[in-house]
Amino acid sequence: MTDSPPLLSVRDLRVVVNGLHILHGVDLDVAPAGVTALLGRNGAGKTTTVRAVMGLMPRTGSILFAETEISSLPTHLVVRRGIGYAPEDRGVFAGLTVAENLRLAERGGPGGEPDYALVHELFPELRKRAAQSAGTLSGGQQQMVAIARTLLNRNRLIIADEPTKGLAPKVVAEVADVLARAAEAVPVLLVEQNLALVRRLAGTCVVLADGRTAHQGDTAALLADEEAARRLLGVGTRRPVAETTASAVLPAPAAPVPAALVPAAPSAAPPSEAPSVSAVTAEVKP
Amino acid sequence: MDTIVLLSCTGLGLGALYFLIASGLSLIFGLMDVLNFAHGALLSIGAYATWWAGAEAGLSFWLAVPFGTLVGTAVAVLLELSLIRPLYSRPRDQILATVGVGLAVPALLMGVWGADARPFPQPAALAGTWRVLGATVPVNRFVLVAAAAVLLLALRLFLTRTRYGLIVRAGVEDRAMVTALGIDVRRAFTLVFAIGGAAAALGGALGGLYFGSVTPGQGTGLLVFGFVVVVMGGLGSVTGAAVASAGVGLVQQFANYYTGAGLGDLSVVVLLAVLLLVRPRGLTGRLA
Numbered sequence: 001m002t003d004s005p006p007l008l009s010v011r012d013l014r015v016v017v018n019g020l021h022i023l024h025g026v027d028l029d030v031a032p033a034g035v036t037a038l039l040g041r042n043g044a045g046k047t048t049t050v051r052a053v054m055g056l057m058p059r060t061g062s063i064l065f066a067e068t069e070i071s072s073l074p075t076h077l078v079v080r081r082g083i084g085y086a087p088e089d090r091g092v093f094a095g096l097t098v099a100e101n102l103r104l105a106e107r108g109g110p111g112g113e114p115d116y117a118l119v120h121e122l123f124p125e126l127r128k129r130a131a132q133s134a135g136t137l138s139g140g141q142q143q144m145v146a147i148a149r150t151l152l153n154r155n156r157l158i159i160a161d162e163p164t165k166g167l168a169p170k171v172v173a174e175v176a177d178v179l180a181r182a183a184e185a186v187p188v189l190l191v192e193q194n195l196a197l198v199r200r201l202a203g204t205c206v207v208l209a210d211g212r213t214a215h216q217g218d219t220a221a222l223l224a225d226e227e228a229a230r231r232l233l234g235v236g237t238r239r240p241v242a243e244t245t246a247s248a249v250l251p252a253p254a255a256p257v258p259a260a261l262v263p264a265a266p267s268a269a270p271p272s273e274a275p276s277v278s279a280v281t282a283e284v285k286p
Numbered sequence: 287m288d289t290i291v292l293l294s295c296t297g298l299g300l301g302a303l304y305f306l307i308a309s310g311l312s313l314i315f316g317l318m319d320v321l322n323f324a325h326g327a328l329l330s331i332g333a334y335a336t337w338w339a340g341a342e343a344g345l346s347f348w349l350a351v352p353f354g355t356l357v358g359t360a361v362a363v364l365l366e367l368s369l370i371r372p373l374y375s376r377p378r379d380q381i382l383a384t385v386g387v388g389l390a391v392p393a394l395l396m397g398v399w400g401a402d403a404r405p406f407p408q409p410a411a412l413a414g415t416w417r418v419l420g421a422t423v424p425v426n427r428f429v430l431v432a433a434a435a436v437l438l439l440a441l442r443l444f445l446t447r448t449r450y451g452l453i454v455r456a457g458v459e460d461r462a463m464v465t466a467l468g469i470d471v472r473r474a475f476t477l478v479f480a481i482g483g484a485a486a487a488l489g490g491a492l493g494g495l496y497f498g499s500v501t502p503g504q505g506t507g508l509l510v511f512g513f514v515v516v517v518m519g520g521l522g523s524v525t526g527a528a529v530a531s532a533g534v535g536l537v538q539q540f541a542n543y544y545t546g547a548g549l550g551d552l553s554v555v556v557l558l559a560v561l562l563l564v565r566p567r568g569l570t571g572r573l574a
Contacts, residue, residue, distance in 0.1 A: 079468035
């Protein structure tokens with residue numbers, strides 16, 4: 001598995017918006033199987049990176065997908081090459097019904113029929129609520145719609161941007177199960193703040209800091225290395241702030257120590273597993 | 287009583303005309319964020335094409351109207367492909383370009399056919415009047431209302447029953463996400479422009495019936511009220527535009543009759559201001 005070429009290979013990805021440099025050269029490889037995690041502190045450029053890959057932001061650099069350059073393609077053609085995208089804000093159309101949200105995602109073409117069997121098996125809830133307006137769904141249900149839209153077509157890669165953000169712990173576990181299940185068939189690039197989830201799902205990870213790639217490698221090894229994890233991820237700082245593309249400039253790696261002892265927010269980690277965050281930060285010396 | 291009936295029918299006829307222009311404006315703005323100041327020009331083109339086909343080329347009215355509508359649709363598509371599409375990432379230039387077209391087309395029409403009003407050929411079947419509750423109402427008022435009702439129904443069916451309608455409704459909410467589902471939203475843009483152009487051109491053709499003549503500035507004059515209606519109805523909402531059209535047409539007619547002439551137009555602006563104070567998002571804030 002490690003010998004085969006990466007499915008998605010990003011080199012020197014740069015994004016400039018209104019003269020503001022948000023990404024200064026991101027390198028990123030997505031393994032051809034399993035989950036690859038995209039990590040980093042708030043404002044490190046994770047969401048910008050995936051939006052740039054999708055063609056939703058003006059970008060320069062090289063983006064090879066299945067050994068084809070896609071960096072100059074418009075968004076809809078990037079998607080049609082076989083990338084399913086579940087964005088950070090879920091991107092669910094509130095005024096449309098659940099069924100209409102799914103129908104909109106049907107791509108047809110050579111990919112074949114939309115796989116409603118899989119979607120309804122994973123999310124029986126969505127079948128029950130087919131006629132309900134998506135704007136009236138709970139956050140977790142909306143996330144299910146967003147993920148279901150990526151599973152409907154035979155994608156070659158799924159990009160999920162913080163799919164567990166703001167969800168109740170029980171729902172986080174459900175989403176994690178679905179992602180694990182999806183990753184058996186399709187490689188997943190997962191942007192995630194929840195390190196317990198990352199440890200469970202992701203074999204490899206890429207860490208961004210200040211709009212650059214700071215680390216790439218084995219997830220377990222990184223999370224086991226307290227010093228590296230603290231330096232790269234600032235674990236324990238846990239600002240409950242959404243990552244915004246404009247706030248890309250954060251101070252260099254130096255975790256505020258006192259905050260590290262604050263327990264993880266309950267919404268951010270499943271209660272069953274001890275969050276790896278506290279495991280790491282517990283030994284940080286003041 | 288008969289005055290009230292006449293004023294109501296005329297007001298609804300005028301409202302129907304407003305709806306023909308506003309429905310396209312509303313969809314175009316809702317989906318594409320384009321304020322199409324050239325929309326009045328599309329109406330004028332439809333009016334002149336219909337007049338030309340009927341009075342100059344000698345076609346019957348029933349062929350002249352589809353011809354005029356078709357010409358307006360074609361110009362709208364051409365406008366979207368050649369002028370709007372290259373300027374998507376430059377909204378300010380887009381507005382300037384549409385304003386330019388909105389000024390150039392009436393000037394061109396004036397240059398070719400003169401500034402004077404041209405009498406519009408009225409088919410015998412629509413030239414008469416109907417007696418409604420004691421009032422004598424010109425038949426063309428009902429033609430306009432019927433055309434607007436058919437358009438409203440057709441647009442609602444399009445929006446709720448077709449895939450492109452689904453794309454338009456989704457695109458009004460979040461255009462970027464529509465492309466992120468693998469859909470080329472630009473095709474929907476062109477389609478919406480075509481629909482809006484067709485409706486406006488039809489408005490021009492039937493407006494000729496209503497006013498009895500065509501003038502180069504007709505479209506531009508109606509465009510102002512079209513925008514008022516779009517804002518009142520909620521940007522991007524077709525049903526809202528229909529309700530607002532009827533309201534504006536009625537208020538304008540009644541105010542013009544019962545107060546001084548010209549106060550009707552003013553009262554429409556007052557109505558708009560009051561509505562925006564009470565409901566800043568317009569009547570609906572929703573599409574369809």
